[in-house]
Amino acid sequence: MLDLMNEFQQHIKDGPTWVEYWVNFMGFVFMLAIPFSFVRKEARWVVITMVVTMVVMMLAFKHFGYERILGAVHIIVWAPLLVYLFKRKDKWQVKDTWSGKWIVLLIATMLTSLAFDITDVVRYFLGHSM
Numbered sequence: 558m559l560d561l562m563n564e565f566q567q568h569i570k571d572g573p574t575w576v577e578y579w580v581n582f583m584g585f586v587f588m589l590a591i592p593f594s595f596v597r598k599e600a601r602w603v604v605i606t607m608v609v610t611m612v613v614m615m616l617a618f619k620h621f622g623y624e625r626i627l628g629a630v631h632i633i634v635w636a637p638l639l640v641y642l643f644k645r646k647d648k649w650q651v652k653d654t655w656s657g658k659w660i661v662l663l664i665a666t667m668l669t670s671l672a673f674d675i676t677d678v679v680r681y682f683l684g685h686s687m
Contacts, residue, residue, distance in 0.1 A: 561615050568623040572687075579670075586659075586666045593656045599642055599649075600656065603663065606638045625681035628674030635667055 569580050587607045593600035614630045621627065642664060651657040 558615060561619055562611075565615065565618050565623065583666055583670060586663055589659050590663075593659055597656045597660075599645055599660060602638060602641060606634060610634045624687055625677035625685065628677035628681075631667075631670060631674045632678065635671065639664065639667060 569577050587603065590600040590603035590607060594604050610630060613634055614627060617627050617630050642660060649657040649660050651661055
């Protein structure tokens with residue numbers, strides 16, 4: 558699995574620089590869930606989703622290679638998390654807590670990524686490979 562992850566990361570590094578920066582930024586935002594998981598139930602679900610996403614992404618990468626269809630992993634795995642987070646919106650405490658601010662940043666990051674992912678999946682089905 559480690560070799561697969563290294564191969565996946567190499568594809569990202571070989572691509573456009575902005576994609577590498579974006580993936581690193583997303584990783585940073587998601588990793589903030591770990592310290593926030595000690596104080597936020599939402600963050601614990603983000604950690605679980607992060608692990609599931611990595612495993613499913615590696616399985617999809619193993620099957621499809623580095624193709625636009627990989628965006629479907631985010632669409633499928635993140636949708637339930639986003640629904641859950643929005644249902645708990647009244648508990649975010651954005652003005653009062655760093656963890657609340659982080660949830661807003663996380664959601665903005667996920668929605669931005671999903672815009673890219675949806676575009677990639679549509680392009681994949683239209684026959685546009687990487």
